[in-house]
Amino acid sequence: MPADTNTTRSTGLHVGEIRPGVPKVDPIIVADNITRSFGGLKAVDVEHLEIPRNAITALIGPNGAGKTTLFNLLTGFDKPDTGSWSFDGKALAGVPAFKTSRMGQVRTFQLTKALAMLTVLENMKLGAKGQAGENFWVSLLPWLWRKQDDEIEQKALKLLERFKLDAKQDDFAAELSGGQRKLLEMARALMSDPTLVMLDEPMAGVNPALTQSLLDHILGLKAEGMTVLFVEHDMHMVRHISDWVIVMAEGRVVAEGPPDVVMKNPAVIDAYLGSHLDSDIGVVTGRVGVVKEKKK
Amino acid sequence: MDWGAIFSNTVVWIISPETIAYALATVGLAVHFGYAGLLNFGQAGFMALGAYGYAISILSFGFPWWAGILVGMAASVVFALILGIPTLRLRADYLAIATIAAAEVVRLLFQTTVFDAFTNSADGLGGYHEGFRAANPIPKGVYGFGPFTYNETDWWVRIFGILLLAVVILLTWLLMRSPWGRVVKGIREDEDAVRALGKNVFSYKMQALILGGVFGSLGGVVFALPSAVVPGAYVPSLTFFLWTVLLLGGAATIFGPVVGSVLFWIIMSFLANVLPRMADAGWLPFMTNAQASIARYILVGIALMLIVVFRPQGILGNKKELTFNAR
Ligand SMILES: Nc1ncnc2c1ncn2[C@@H]1O[C@H](COP(=O)(O)OP(=O)(O)OP(=O)(O)O)[C@@H](O)[C@H]1O
Ligand SMILES: [Mg+2]
Numbered sequence: 001m002p003a004d005t006n007t008t009r010s011t012g013l014h015v016g017e018i019r020p021g022v023p024k025v026d027p028i029i030v031a032d033n034i035t036r037s038f039g040g041l042k043a044v045d046v047e048h049l050e051i052p053r054n055a056i057t058a059l060i061g062p063n064g065a066g067k068t069t070l071f072n073l074l075t076g077f078d079k080p081d082t083g084s085w086s087f088d089g090k091a092l093a094g095v096p097a098f099k100t101s102r103m104g105q106v107r108t109f110q111l112t113k114a115l116a117m118l119t120v121l122e123n124m125k126l127g128a129k130g131q132a133g134e135n136f137w138v139s140l141l142p143w144l145w146r147k148q149d150d151e152i153e154q155k156a157l158k159l160l161e162r163f164k165l166d167a168k169q170d171d172f173a174a175e176l177s178g179g180q181r182k183l184l185e186m187a188r189a190l191m192s193d194p195t196l197v198m199l200d201e202p203m204a205g206v207n208p209a210l211t212q213s214l215l216d217h218i219l220g221l222k223a224e225g226m227t228v229l230f231v232e233h234d235m236h237m238v239r240h241i242s243d244w245v246i247v248m249a250e251g252r253v254v255a256e257g258p259p260d261v262v263m264k265n266p267a268v269i270d271a272y273l274g275s276h277l278d279s280d281i282g283v284v285t286g287r288v289g290v291v292k293e294k295k296k
Numbered sequence: 297m298d299w300g301a302i303f304s305n306t307v308v309w310i311i312s313p314e315t316i317a318y319a320l321a322t323v324g325l326a327v328h329f330g331y332a333g334l335l336n337f338g339q340a341g342f343m344a345l346g347a348y349g350y351a352i353s354i355l356s357f358g359f360p361w362w363a364g365i366l367v368g369m370a371a372s373v374v375f376a377l378i379l380g381i382p383t384l385r386l387r388a389d390y391l392a393i394a395t396i397a398a399a400e401v402v403r404l405l406f407q408t409t410v411f412d413a414f415t416n417s418a419d420g421l422g423g424y425h426e427g428f429r430a431a432n433p434i435p436k437g438v439y440g441f442g443p444f445t446y447n448e449t450d451w452w453v454r455i456f457g458i459l460l461l462a463v464v465i466l467l468t469w470l471l472m473r474s475p476w477g478r479v480v481k482g483i484r485e486d487e488d489a490v491r492a493l494g495k496n497v498f499s500y501k502m503q504a505l506i507l508g509g510v511f512g513s514l515g516g517v518v519f520a521l522p523s524a525v526v527p528g529a530y531v532p533s534l535t536f537f538l539w540t541v542l543l544l545g546g547a548a549t550i551f552g553p554v555v556g557s558v559l560f561w562i563i564m565s566f567l568a569n570v571l572p573r574m575a576d577a578g579w580l581p582f583m584t585n586a587q588a589s590i591a592r593y594i595l596v597g598i599a600l601m602l603i604v605v606f607r608p609q610g611i612l613g614n615k616k617e618l619t620f621n622a623r
Contacts, residue, residue: 075492077488077491077492096491097488097491097492098491098492098494098495098496098497099494101491101492101493101494102494106492106493106494107492108492109488109489109492113486113488113489113492114489115481115482115485115486115489115490116485116486117481117484117485117548118478118481118482118485122478122481123482125475125478126478126479126482126490126493126495127493129494131475132475133474133475133476134475134476134478134479134495135476136471136476136503138476139470139471139474139475139476139477140467140470140471140474142470142474145474145475149475185489188493189492189493191493192493192494
C-alpha cells in the first residue's frame with residue numbers, strides 16, 4: 001500500500017514564517033494581485049502566491065472557492081481584471097493559452113475534455129510537442145514525420161499501459177467511461193513532458209485501486225523533476241502525496257503550509273466544515289478506508 | 297414513357313462539369329465542416345471568386361488561362377482571411393452567420409453595375425475559352441460511346457476537372473492522415489483541449505478555412521470552364537445544394553463528396569426528366585408539366601431533411617458517429 005517508498009516528502013519549501021502568500025525557496029509560479037470578477041462576484045482575489053518547484057502542491061477549498069478560475073487565469077484560458085504572474089521566471093500576463101502550454105505548463109480540465117471522435121491513441125499523440133508533421137506543408141510529405149510519429153506512438157503506448165488504457169487504444173474516446181476519460185486526459189497532458197502539470201480534480205470518478213497506482217505515478221513525476229499542482233476534494237489523497245497545501249475560500253488564499261499543519265488550521269476547518277470543528281478533516285471528507293501514512 | 301431517353305439524359309451527369317465542380321467545392325466543405333468543424337454557409341461565394349477570378353483576369357487583363365485559375369485561388373485566400381480574422385476567435389455560430397452574409401456581398405458586388413466594365417453585371421461573362429481550349433492536347437473529333445459521346449472540347453473540360461478533383465482528393469487524404477489532420481480534427485471536437493496541448497488553434501482554423509475555400513474556388517473554375525459565368529448561379533441555394541451533397545456522401549470522408557455529388561446530380565436529372573413526363577402522361581393530375589419540374593427541388597429538400605434525421609453520418613460515414621452524436 002505505501003506509495004512514497006522511493007520519494008520523500010519535500011520539506012523546507014518556504015522562507016520565513018508560514019502564512020498565506022509565504023515566499024518559497026524556489027518558486028516556479030509567482031503571482032501578484034490577481035483578481036477576477038464575474039459581475040459583482042469576486043471569484044479570485046489573490047494578493048501573493050508562490051508555487052514551489054519540484055514539489056506536489058494541492059489546491060483545496062470548498063465548491064466555488066475559485067480554484068478552477070485561478071487555474072484558468074494562470075494558464076491563459078481566462079484573463080484577470082488585474083495582476084501579474086510568471087512561470088519559470090517568464091512573465092505570463094497576456095500570453096495566450098497555447099503558448100503557456102508550449103513553455104511547459106500543461107493543464108487538464110475539471111470537466112473532462114476527451115476528444116470524442118478521435119481514438120484513444122490519437123488523443124495521446126496529439127499531446128506530444130514539437131511535431132514536424134503538424135506543419136501544413138511538412139504534413140504532405142510523410143517521410144519527413146513518419147519516424148517521429150512512430151516514436152511518439154511508442155511513448156503513448158507506454159503511458160496508456162501505465163494508465164490501464166492500453167486495451168482501449170483503438171476505441172474512440174467517446175466510448176470510454178467518465179473515469180477513463182479523466183485518465184486519458186491526464187495521460188495526454190503528460191505526453192508533452194511538461195515542467196509543471198496542473199490537474200483539476202484528476203481523481204474524481206477514478207476507482208480507489210487505480211487511484212493508488214496513479215498516486216504512485218504522480219510521485220514518480222516528481223522524482224523525474226516535474227512540478228505538480230492539483231485541485232482535489234479528497235483529503236486523503238491530499239495528505240498522502242502533497243508536499244504543500246494551499247487553501248482557497250471565496251477567492252482568497254486563506255491558508256497554506258505542509259499538509260499536516262494545514263489540516264489542523266482552524267481557518268481551514270472552518271472554511272471546509274463549518275460546525276465539525278473538532279473532527280479530523282480526513283475522516284469527514286474522505287473515504288472509509290483511511291490511508292495510513294508513513295511518517296518520515 | 298421513353299425510358300431510354302430518361303436513362304441517357306441521367307447517366308451523363310456522372311461526369312458532367314457541374315458534378316465535378318460540386319464535388320470539388322464539397323471537398324472544401326468537408327475540410328471546413330467535416331474535419332475542422334467550421335460552419336461555412338458561404339461556399340457559393342468562394343466558387344464565385346474562383347469563376348470570376350478566372351474569367352476577369354483573362355478577359356480584362358489578358359492573363360493566360362492557368363494564371364486565371366491562380367488568380368481565382370488567390371482571391372479565395374484573401375476572402376478566407378477577411379472572413380476568418382474577425383470570426384474564427386468567436387464561437388462557431390458567428391462564422392456561419394458571417395459566411396452567409398459575406399457570400400451574398402460577393403455575389404452582389406459581381407452583379408452590381410458599378411463594376412460593369414469588369415463583370416458585365418447581371419449578364420455575366422463569356423468568351424474567355426480560347427486559351428483553355430488551345431491548351432487541349434486532344435485532337436479534333438468526336439469520341440466516346442452511347443450517351444458519353446463528346447467532342448474534344450467537352451472531353452478536355454471533363455478530363456481537366458477530374459484531374460483537379462483527383463489532386464484535391466489526394467491532398468485532403470494526405471493531410472487528414474497526418475499530424476496536421478489530427479490537430480484539425482481535435483479542434484473540431486474541442487478547441488480548448490487542443491489549445492491546452494500547445495497548438496495554435498486560430499492558425500489551424502485559418503489554414504483549414506483557406507484550404508477549403510481554395511477548393512471551393514477550383515469548383516468555381518470548373519463550373520465556369522464549359523460555358524459562362526453568371527452571378528445568378530452563386531446564390532445561397534448553391535451553397536445549400538453543396539451541403540446536401542456533403543451530408544449525402546458523409547461529412548468527414550474523403551470520397552463522400554464525390555459519391556454525394558454524383559448521386560445528387562443523377563437524382564436531380566432523373567427527377568427533371570421523369571416528373572414532367574409523368575405530368576404529361578396524366579399520372580400527376582394535380583400538377584402541370586412546369587410545376588412538376590420544379591417539384592424536384594421540394595423532393596431534394598425533403599431528402600436532405602431525411603438524411604439529417606436518419607443517417608447524419610452520410611452514405612460513406614462511420615456508423616459510430618451516429619451513435620455518438622445522438623449523445
Ligand atoms: N464563467 C463564469 N461566469 C460567471 N461566474 C463564474 C464563472 N466561472 C466561475 N464563476 C463563479 O466563480 C466562482 C468560483 O468558481 P470556480 O469554478 O473557480 O470554483 P472552484 O473552486 O473550482 O469550485 P469546485 O470545487 O466546485 O470546482 C463561483 O462562485 C462561480 O459561480
Ligand atoms: Mg473547480
